[in-house]
Amino acid sequence: MRLIPTFVITTSTFVLSCAMMTAVQAAGELNVYNWGDYINPEVLTRFEQEHDVKVTLDTYGTNEEMLAKIQAGATGYDIVFPSVHMHDIMHKLDLLWESNINKSSGFENIEPDFIRANTDPESSWCLPYAWGTVGIVYNKTKVPEITSWEDFFAIPDKYGEKITMLDDLRETIGVGLIMNGHSVNSRDPEELKAAQQFILDRKDKISAFTYDVIPLVQSGDVAASHWYVGAMYTVLQNPDEMGYVIPKEGATMYQEDICVLKTAPNKENAKLFMEFYLQPEMPALNVEQQMNGTPNKAARALLPDNLRNNPGMNPPPDVMAKLQIFEDLGADLKKYDRVWTKIRTQ
Amino acid sequence: MIPRLTTLDRKRWRLVGLLSPITLFLGVFFLAPLSIMLVYAFLEPGLYGGVEWNYYHHNFGRILGWADGEFEEFDLVYLQIFARSFRLALTTVLGALLICFPAAFWVSRLDDRWKTLCLFLITLPFFASLVVRLFAWVIILKPSGFINQTLISMGLIERPFDMLYTEGAVILGMIYIFIPFMFLPLYASLEKLDRSLIEASSDLGASRLKTFLRVTLPLSLPGIIGGSIIVFIPSLGNFIVPDLLGGAKVLMIGNLVEQQFLQARNWPFGSALAMMIMVAVLIFLLIYVSVVTRSETMSEGREF
Numbered sequence: 001m002r003l004i005p006t007f008v009i010t011t012s013t014f015v016l017s018c019a020m021m022t023a024v025q026a027a028g029e030l031n032v033y034n035w036g037d038y039i040n041p042e043v044l045t046r047f048e049q050e051h052d053v054k055v056t057l058d059t060y061g062t063n064e065e066m067l068a069k070i071q072a073g074a075t076g077y078d079i080v081f082p083s084v085h086m087h088d089i090m091h092k093l094d095l096l097w098e099s100n101i102n103k104s105s106g107f108e109n110i111e112p113d114f115i116r117a118n119t120d121p122e123s124s125w126c127l128p129y130a131w132g133t134v135g136i137v138y139n140k141t142k143v144p145e146i147t148s149w150e151d152f153f154a155i156p157d158k159y160g161e162k163i164t165m166l167d168d169l170r171e172t173i174g175v176g177l178i179m180n181g182h183s184v185n186s187r188d189p190e191e192l193k194a195a196q197q198f199i200l201d202r203k204d205k206i207s208a209f210t211y212d213v214i215p216l217v218q219s220g221d222v223a224a225s226h227w228y229v230g231a232m233y234t235v236l237q238n239p240d241e242m243g244y245v246i247p248k249e250g251a252t253m254y255q256e257d258i259c260v261l262k263t264a265p266n267k268e269n270a271k272l273f274m275e276f277y278l279q280p281e282m283p284a285l286n287v288e289q290q291m292n293g294t295p296n297k298a299a300r301a302l303l304p305d306n307l308r309n310n311p312g313m314n315p316p317p318d319v320m321a322k323l324q325i326f327e328d329l330g331a332d333l334k335k336y337d338r339v340w341t342k343i344r345t346q
Numbered sequence: 347m348i349p350r351l352t353t354l355d356r357k358r359w360r361l362v363g364l365l366s367p368i369t370l371f372l373g374v375f376f377l378a379p380l381s382i383m384l385v386y387a388f389l390e391p392g393l394y395g396g397v398e399w400n401y402y403h404h405n406f407g408r409i410l411g412w413a414d415g416e417f418e419e420f421d422l423v424y425l426q427i428f429a430r431s432f433r434l435a436l437t438t439v440l441g442a443l444l445i446c447f448p449a450a451f452w453v454s455r456l457d458d459r460w461k462t463l464c465l466f467l468i469t470l471p472f473f474a475s476l477v478v479r480l481f482a483w484v485i486i487l488k489p490s491g492f493i494n495q496t497l498i499s500m501g502l503i504e505r506p507f508d509m510l511y512t513e514g515a516v517i518l519g520m521i522y523i524f525i526p527f528m529f530l531p532l533y534a535s536l537e538k539l540d541r542s543l544i545e546a547s548s549d550l551g552a553s554r555l556k557t558f559l560r561v562t563l564p565l566s567l568p569g570i571i572g573g574s575i576i577v578f579i580p581s582l583g584n585f586i587v588p589d590l591l592g593g594a595k596v597l598m599i600g601n602l603v604e605q606q607f608l609q610a611r612n613w614p615f616g617s618a619l620a621m622m623i624m625v626a627v628l629i630f631l632l633i634y635v636s637v638v639t640r641s642e643t644m645s646e647g648r649e650f
Contacts, residue, residue, distance in 0.1 A: 062608055062609070064395070064608040064609055064611060065608055067394065067395060067611075068395055068607065068608065068611075071394075071395050071396055089394050092394075093394055160505075162489070164593065167589070167594045168609075169605075169609045169610070189417075203595070206595075207510075207511045207593055208510075208511040208592075208593020208594060208595060209593060209594040209595060210589075210593050210594060212481075212484075212590070216484075216488060219488070219490055220490065221488045221489045221490050221491075221510075330393055331393060333610060333611065334417050334418075334610065334612065335417055336610075337605065337606075337609070337610035337612065338417065338418055338423075340605070340609070340610075341423055341424075341427075341597070341602065341605070342421075342423055344594065344595060344597040344601070345423050345426055345427055345430075345597050
């Protein structure tokens, strides 16, 4: 039904000016390129209704997959959700558009601690979107309470149950680095070797490196898994059987920012979406479905108590201090690649 | 007046007409990407994916174990992965052959109506997505899955077998997905097999085993070799099965290439690895061609 007016407007503006035509034609569209299951569909629906914009959602599985696709020349996407280190990379590669979102109303609710990208210290390009911890999800019917990585790696021997880790080079090597007391962004070959040895020593105890494991933890086929805080969804549904913990030795955290691509055909709508997402109700909606953290403090105030005071989702300051975030390693990523290949070969 | 075409000209033009679509298709979708890959394999990796346009000779040396001058020590890790992939791919070929040969032999002896049904059943798995079918195997193989629960309830085992996330699961998964590719060429050559030759062999006093070894097997050899190659090539580069059923612990070359293009952002090294797979496959194809030509000249020699 919207087709006819659009057509009329388009035709009339064509007569007036071509530049204006593009603007008006674009008025109705926003192409979102996001991680799979990383936004509450309700947020997109509300945006569509409120601003009469048709949203198309396409998804990716890793930062690298998204970058590869954008670099290979994929056009037509407006906004992407890179992790902080990928935000830096995309900035260096000149793939982003400066949105000046920090001048929009509602930005004062974003906690300054979450403006993390080194290349965007004022948050004038991208908007901090969501963050979360990477810890351990476990099945309480199979193992008693877990509080540490040490408990986690002891499960196969102690209880004869299975554990899995993430099929992610940085995350899994990161655990090895944390356990040796090193930074998850270490570039020191000796520290990396120690991390490699740590994981290799336990490799026959680790059943798999995989993301697709939550149903197996629910069924008890796997007792515990290195996984994202998003697992809190099943934990809150079934708190007697499932648990999620940030290990006391430390863990990693992730954060994604909303960025507008330089090649975006609908930059105005992209900015409009970012402003829409600055309304506290939207991140709150997202948190309730995604079970992760939000940098928007006004949104946090809107959350029900069991989410706002959840130690996995909103950890106390002493736990926050133990969380590390990945930085872009540049050419040194090759060292991690080699370590990861060695881990998966031996 | 249009000049009259001679028969030869007409034949030539017909050949051009018939072959140009496939030539164009292969040129655009096979040769062009292949040349890109070949060029990339000799370029320097870009910091964030892509390539720098500088000649870089370390990629192939790195596969063979040498350090690439900057980060690594001499280590045969990539050759180990090649060796493992070859072993797994050959096991897959052997397994698929052992399952498909008797089945294809049996189907080729059925009457036409049943033959059609069986051929339809063999192609049936293609109607469902590969990933869905592999996840079904996860459910079958997991400790609380179908196989273990059946064995436990029958009292045969006490604790579930570890089947999921093992090398065995990878081989099983690969045999499963490649069975149709082995079955069809085998069936085609067994179908053509002249049954009177088998009768003649037993009339002349050969035992069943001898008939099989001296008559059936040599005559179905083209099917066996064809099926083996069609199964071997995609098994060698497979990365979905090791990921889903092997828990990413059983690294094959396909996984390594995937890792280079995505997580490691090293496109040239990924290209070089892919070129190595192609070379390996080409060597196998050359062996195939030489074996087939030899067996053909031999059988021709026998006839005259």
